[in-house]
Amino acid sequence: MKKIDFLIIGQGLAGSLLGWELIQRGFSVVIVDHGMENASKVAAGLINPITGMRFVKSDDVDTLLPAARNCYRRLEAHFHQSFFFEKPMVRILKGETEVEWAKKRLKNRDYETYIAHLETRENQIEPLTSPFGYLEQRQTGYLLTRPLLNALLEYFISRQSYLESDFNYHEIELEPHLKWKDFNPGQVIFCEGYRATQNPWFSWLPFQPVKGEILTLQHETTLPDMILNYGNWLIPLGSNQIKIGATYDREHLNTEVTQEAKDELLLKLGQLSPGLANASVIKHEANVRPGTLDRNPFIGRHPNFPELMIFNGFGSKGSLQIPWYSCHFADHLLNDSSLIRTCNIHRYAKTYLTT
Numbered sequence: 001m002k003k004i005d006f007l008i009i010g011q012g013l014a015g016s017l018l019g020w021e022l023i024q025r026g027f028s029v030v031i032v033d034h035g036m037e038n039a040s041k042v043a044a045g046l047i048n049p050i051t052g053m054r055f056v057k058s059d060d061v062d063t064l065l066p067a068a069r070n071c072y073r074r075l076e077a078h079f080h081q082s083f084f085f086e087k088p089m090v091r092i093l094k095g096e097t098e099v100e101w102a103k104k105r106l107k108n109r110d111y112e113t114y115i116a117h118l119e120t121r122e123n124q125i126e127p128l129t130s131p132f133g134y135l136e137q138r139q140t141g142y143l144l145t146r147p148l149l150n151a152l153l154e155y156f157i158s159r160q161s162y163l164e165s166d167f168n169y170h171e172i173e174l175e176p177h178l179k180w181k182d183f184n185p186g187q188v189i190f191c192e193g194y195r196a197t198q199n200p201w202f203s204w205l206p207f208q209p210v211k212g213e214i215l216t217l218q219h220e221t222t223l224p225d226m227i228l229n230y231g232n233w234l235i236p237l238g239s240n241q242i243k244i245g246a247t248y249d250r251e252h253l254n255t256e257v258t259q260e261a262k263d264e265l266l267l268k269l270g271q272l273s274p275g276l277a278n279a280s281v282i283k284h285e286a287n288v289r290p291g292t293l294d295r296n297p298f299i300g301r302h303p304n305f306p307e308l309m310i311f312n313g314f315g316s317k318g319s320l321q322i323p324w325y326s327c328h329f330a331d332h333l334l335n336d337s338s339l340i341r342t343c344n345i346h347r348y349a350k351t352y353l354t355t
Helices: 013-024 061-079 096-107 145-158 193-198 259-272 315-335 345-352
Strands: 002-009 029-033 084-086 089-092 115-119 134-137 141-143 162-164 183-190 210-218 227-229 233-238 241-245 280-289 298-301 308-312
Touching (some): 013 029, 013 315, 061 084, 061 145, 061 315, 145 162, 193 280, 193 308, 210 259, 298 315
Parallel strands (some): 002 183, 183 308
Antiparallel strands (some): 089 134, 115 134, 210 241
């Protein structure tokens, strides 16, 4: 029987970055994963500090963004690979209401490091259609999640910290001590993404998973080397390739791609730039994001079984949030420091936990 500090279930971005952080702090870790696609591998890894129709700063972005940037630069230095790309974003304005909100944000000093300038309808970016002008944002970018997760997988394998295996909840023994197969972990941390809705210990949490589909396209149109936000997003990948997405589907929570989503994405892309209407689809992907009721992560110990923990619920903001929360959770595990209330699952225990 092998004793370890932590058994982590799931090698998505949450499980991988948390596992990396715990190993850096000297803990023994084993990550268990089925080895198939997950939402993190499919995700575009977009980091956008200003979102919504009113261009609101993401909560705690002034803290989260420097932590994410520092984490990814450290990983790049370790693996001698580039994972995080910082590019400005052009937000295509959809009407006069958005124009007015953009003007308000430009006057707000809290937003000055995130917004570059507002362009009127007279100044278009060829070949884009922007009848109400556009807002240029700073400190935006994207993470190449698949290459990063592959690099971390090789790292975990080299340290004998990874096990490819289907995980069966019934194989966990809580008494007389925590046990799973040939391991005696001090703690089990579930980082399963939307599959946590089936977890017998954590399914009571109010997850709101969302299916998203994205396309990778080959095109012949000259585009600015910027991320585009036009209701959907567009990321330039080089070599006349772009990635676009994502759809939102709360009803069909599966990983099957659909013609309806493909048509929707291509229609909106053609409205952005008619020259892109004939772009060729070279990849079509789908997965399910682990969203939550209040859009904050689910982190912490089970109220009745403190040896069981969860680190999940980052939704579409995982690339921005997970690095800081990995450090925050590691501090809690190492020093018994308090988790902030907005992420601690105990905020929902009285309302949702029935047993």
